[in-house]
Amino acid sequence: MVIWGVILLCLWSQLSSAQRKSLKDPIDTSQVVTISQIHLLGNKRTKPQIIYRELNFELGQTLSKNELRKIADRDEQKLFNLGLFNTTEIQILESDSDAVDIIVKLNERWFFFPIPIFKLVDRNFNDWWVNRNRDLSRVNYGLRLLHFNMRGRNEKLRLLAQFGFTRNFGISYVIPYIDKRQNSGLSFNFSYQERKNIAYTSEDHVPEFYNSERILFRNFSPSVAYTYREGFFNVHSFTVDYNHTQIADSVHVLNPEYSRTGLETQRHFRLTYSFVRDLRDYRNYPLSGFLISARATRLGLSSSSAANQWRGSVRFSKYFDLKKGFYLASTFNGLWSTRDDQAYRFYNAVGFGRVLIRGYELDLIESPLYALQKNSLRKLLFQGEQDLKRVVPIEQFQKLPYAFYAKVFFDHGWAQRYPNYNGSDRLTQRYLYGVGVGLDFVSAYDFVLRLEYSRNAEGNNNFFINFRAAL
DSSP: OHHHHHHHHHTTSOOSOSSOOOOOOOOOTTSEEEEEEEEEESOSSSOHHHHHTTOSOOTTOEEEHHHHHHHHHHHHHHHHTTTSEEEEEEEEEEEETTEEEEEEEEEEOOOEEEEEEEEESSSSHHIIIIITTTOTTSEEEEEEEEEEEETTTTEEEEEEEEEESEEEEEEEEEESOOSTTSOEEEEEEEEEEEESEEEEEEETTEEEEEEOSSOOEEEEEEEEEEEEEETTTEEEEEEEEEEEEEEOHHHHHHOTTSSSSOOSEEEEEEEEEEEEEEOOSOSSSOOSEEEEEEEEEEEOSSTTSSOOEEEEEEEEEEEEEEETTEEEEEEEEEEEEOOTTOOGGGOOEEOBTTBSOTTOTTOOEEOSEEEEEEEEEEEEEEEEEEEOTTTOOSGGGSEEEEEEEEEEEEEEEEEOOOTTOOSSOTTSSSEEEEEEEEEEEEOSTTOEEEEEEEEETTOOEEEEEESSOOO
16 A cells, blocks of 8 residues: 555656657658758747757758658657656658658746755665664755756756755756857766764675764865767766865774775865767666766876775666567676775775665675676556646646556676675675566656565565666
């Protein structure tokens, strides 16, 4: 009953079509046509140039009708993946025998959200429920203000004031395009964080926390990022951030390896380059296409810095539409990092976000080198759209899409052990796997609820609840 209550509650949080089929116009695909007009409908806030940036055709262009339809279908997905629209639809209308008009129909998302924060501090819901005994003190609360599509240019402003287990204050501003060709962008971020609770080590793959009445950890971090969007699907990003950190002496007493220098005040720069090639149909819950991403990071600019680490990671995800409502998804994640002479606070690990093997949600596996592969076979059970016009006065929230998928999955991988670290080594240097079945619920605002029953290589059977797509 609790699970169905969550599902019914999220049905009232409408926005964006999770599963929407593009309109196919019954036109003769053997002819060649010229685009005579392009009409934009529904972009009350979004500037036309933001929309035109995603279109792979232009006025006066000559194409076969079949090719034009394929381009229009892909452009619908690109427009949808901007995160600005609930629905996107491109219609092709014949104006005469060799000319067509293009109509781009859009339904814009709501753009301003004051969002209360009530969030568990732990890695996932299952970690909090089992490892932390459902401790309600391990909660962050506050307010997040999100302003999407500022000035109609797809700019994003985020303000954060968070209290509770971790105090966190921040502001970020994202400008996707700063040039006329709409290739280059900038983003700025400032954050301040302080904690009276800190995970200083782990025991048998469960983080150990130290609680105090005084502040144990402070961090101030400004950053700036430059992005270059190459064509439609490739994005390069260069980020520089600076970290000024203060760590209480008591933390170093508990774990002398927590910080490499042992100093109370530590400073370091971080340089990051990332590349993403994204051809997924829908980013929140992909059913076809693929994603390639790679990242290289340097922590610290010299061996005398508080941090001294090289790190590289890759991800490759492929999604197959097998027809008749069946879909296959497969993802590979890999990471390499400097393993010797590393402070515990800079350890990398399997167990955060999507970087985990299902069945091991309760475990944190510290590792400088890992490789994971995840697979899901999904079957669409049913999908639809709920009309909420009678109860919701705001247009952007009046249509609620939903879809349910049954699935079976198999994940596996391997993680290397850190040298001279024995706090958690039971799951390193060995083959790990998890198998199971589950149900996914997909709805508006990129909402995904996963209910999964799994068995891992240790012979443990568990039921897990997650609130993001697995891969």
